[in-house]
Amino acid sequence: MNTMIGTDVVVQIGLVVNDLDKTGRKFADFFGVECPPTCYSGEAEVVKGTYLGKPTNASCHMKFFETPHLQIELIEPDDTPSVWRDFLNEKGEGLHHIAFKVKSADEQIKNLEEKGYPLLQRGLYGDASGQFAYMDTQGDLKLILELLEDFPK
Amino acid sequence: MNTMIGTDVVVQIGLVVNDLDKTGRKFADFFGVECPPTCYSGEAEVVKGTYLGKPTNASCHMKFFETPHLQIELIEPDDTPSVWRDFLNEKGEGLHHIAFKVKSADEQIKNLEEKGYPLLQRGLYGDASGQFAYMDTQGDLKLILELLEDFPK
Numbered sequence: 001m002n003t004m005i006g007t008d009v010v011v012q013i014g015l016v017v018n019d020l021d022k023t024g025r026k027f028a029d030f031f032g033v034e035c036p037p038t039c040y041s042g043e044a045e046v047v048k049g050t051y052l053g054k055p056t057n058a059s060c061h062m063k064f065f066e067t068p069h070l071q072i073e074l075i076e077p078d079d080t081p082s083v084w085r086d087f088l089n090e091k092g093e094g095l096h097h098i099a100f101k102v103k104s105a106d107e108q109i110k111n112l113e114e115k116g117y118p119l120l121q122r123g124l125y126g127d128a129s130g131q132f133a134y135m136d137t138q139g140d141l142k143l144i145l146e147l148l149e150d151f152p153k
Numbered sequence: 154m155n156t157m158i159g160t161d162v163v164v165q166i167g168l169v170v171n172d173l174d175k176t177g178r179k180f181a182d183f184f185g186v187e188c189p190p191t192c193y194s195g196e197a198e199v200v201k202g203t204y205l206g207k208p209t210n211a212s213c214h215m216k217f218f219e220t221p222h223l224q225i226e227l228i229e230p231d232d233t234p235s236v237w238r239d240f241l242n243e244k245g246e247g248l249h250h251i252a253f254k255v256k257s258a259d260e261q262i263k264n265l266e267e268k269g270y271p272l273l274q275r276g277l278y279g280d281a282s283g284q285f286a287y288m289d290t291q292g293d294l295k296l297i298l299e300l301l302e303d304f305p306k
Contacts, residue, residue, distance in 0.1 A: 002184075003183065003184045008184055008220045010222065013166065013251065023293070023294070031155075031156045032155025032157065091247075092244070093295040095248035095251075140179035142246040
């Protein structure tokens, strides 16, 4: 495995949406499942988020749909600038990122930054069990890449 | 399995790009693999494509990256209006669709149309071995859904 981040397994596809409940119901209808509960990204003191190098209180609400090989995440951001809100304002609703599971987000953030891919946003999960990081691979890969630490899949 | 199309396995994520060779090389660098060959969507007489209900000669060139669970497809469309070209012109480069493997595209097109999701574009693969169809699920699911018939995965 010679991939830049030690894995080539896509574990999640994320979309940003304006109305999580509405779009969540449509996905539930499509997959023929119960609409999953809404999760909150977490309190700012727990998340300790940064966006573009500065501390941020940006938060979002999410619903997760489990498919056999990957998770589909729907994200409704709050109004604070973030990797989610800015994308939604600039490009509209839709596919936002693909995510890979990594052992150490710190290590892979450093690794990717050395290769010219800057960190966009990072933070801890709402229960502080691990870290997420969005990397700016948009110039080269035309998508936002997310690193997920201790991801269940 | 109660999903609307009989499957919940995402087999492909597709991106539209302006420069297939350039972006292909960046993906190859990221995954640490040889840059895959470029494929042509096929001659119009073989593809027998339609877009928004009318016959079309629209074509594209593609590169495919195989990851353990799904394929990542890079698409550089020609200038003829298509599900690829119009997205590229309107939203820019980036994530374009997710695809599911189906036994019969005809059957699932009919099925989804009855549920209010119109067909956007369809055609045969370049070797006429099967059919692809892009469905307009953008209003509800905020993404374009592709049906792939006889997909190897």
